[in-house]
Amino acid sequence: MTPRMHLYILASGSKGNAAVVAGPTGSILVDCGLSRRELHRRAELVDCDLSRVCAILVTHEHGDHTSGLSVICNHFDGPIYATKGTATARTHLQRLPLQAVPHSFSLDAGGMHIQAFPTSHDVADPMCFRFEVVENGHVADAIGWATDTGYLTDEAFDALQGCRILGIEANHDPDMLANGPYPYYLKARVAGKTGHLSNEQAAQALPRLVSPNTQAIVAMHISEKNNQPSLAAKALAQAVGAIFEDAAHTQARTPDGRLGICVSSQRKPLVIW
Numbered sequence: 001m002t003p004r005m006h007l008y009i010l011a012s013g014s015k016g017n018a019a020v021v022a023g024p025t026g027s028i029l030v031d032c033g034l035s036r037r038e039l040h041r042r043a044e045l046v047d048c049d050l051s052r053v054c055a056i057l058v059t060h061e062h063g064d065h066t067s068g069l070s071v072i073c074n075h076f077d078g079p080i081y082a083t084k085g086t087a088t089a090r091t092h093l094q095r096l097p098l099q100a101v102p103h104s105f106s107l108d109a110g111g112m113h114i115q116a117f118p119t120s121h122d123v124a125d126p127m128c129f130r131f132e133v134v135e136n137g138h139v140a141d142a143i144g145w146a147t148d149t150g151y152l153t154d155e156a157f158d159a160l161q162g163c164r165i166l167g168i169e170a171n172h173d174p175d176m177l178a179n180g181p182y183p184y185y186l187k188a189r190v191a192g193k194t195g196h197l198s199n200e201q202a203a204q205a206l207p208r209l210v211s212p213n214t215q216a217i218v219a220m221h222i223s224e225k226n227n228q229p230s231l232a233a234k235a236l237a238q239a240v241g242a243i244f245e246d247a248a249h250t251q252a253r254t255p256d257g258r259l260g261i262c263v264s265s266q267r268k269p270l271v272i273w
Helices: 036-045 069-073 154-160 174-179 184-191 199-209 229-240
Strands: 006-011 018-022 027-030 053-057 080-083 098-101 106-109 112-118 127-135 138-146 165-169 216-220 260-263 270-272
Touching: 006 036, 006 165, 006 216, 018 036, 018 138, 036 069, 053 106, 112 154, 127 154, 138 154, 154 199, 165 199, 174 184, 199 216, 199 229, 216 229, 216 270, 229 260
Parallel strands: 027 053, 053 080, 080 098, 138 165, 165 216, 216 260
Antiparallel strands: 006 018, 006 270, 018 027, 106 112, 112 127, 127 138
16 A cells, blocks of 8 residues: 555553544544643654644543543644543543544544444443545555454454554553552453453454555554563564564564564654654
């Protein structure tokens, strides 16, 4: 696929999440768990033009995805979409002008077609997304976004197949989680079917998701206590036969150069073209 969209991951992790998908005529902000000031600061670091944002999508109600929405709403005139469950789950969200949609709704905005699909997380009604640019009746570009889910639903597998850019959660290493500082109930939550994907779960999904169109796989929502970027990258790289390109073992590429692996960060923005 020839790139028609760009992905800016401004933050990904338990302390705040925000990403921008830039399309031909506009951009979509996915979640806002950063302050308005920090959102703009990170966007400027990677030349992400937030004035192009024409809609906001909210995956679910947890604070690391929504804490910045109240202030953003005071400076944004476009639609903000969330499921009814998400929109009514927290008092501060009930006060915002969120447009309630089903977790399988579709939207055309910014020159893109967006298809939502359900995920499995311990919240009211979460969703994630596939973004497409369609030209002459054919998909010219596609980005898949799947995070904060204990497993990939059938709808998720259908939506994420064949994307040029695949952003997939690789939250924890099972051994680090089992031997880490979390209490038992929290370990069970993270590893459960309404928790977060492990490195291995993300890697096991790749054979069903990767196609000749896939050029980049991004590991997302890396736990700072129960994972390491190199472990997430290693699991994904092994699944597609990629070889590491850097000393830190966070970037890899298949021998034919077609498919790259990288890791998103809580602190440093990442751009995928």
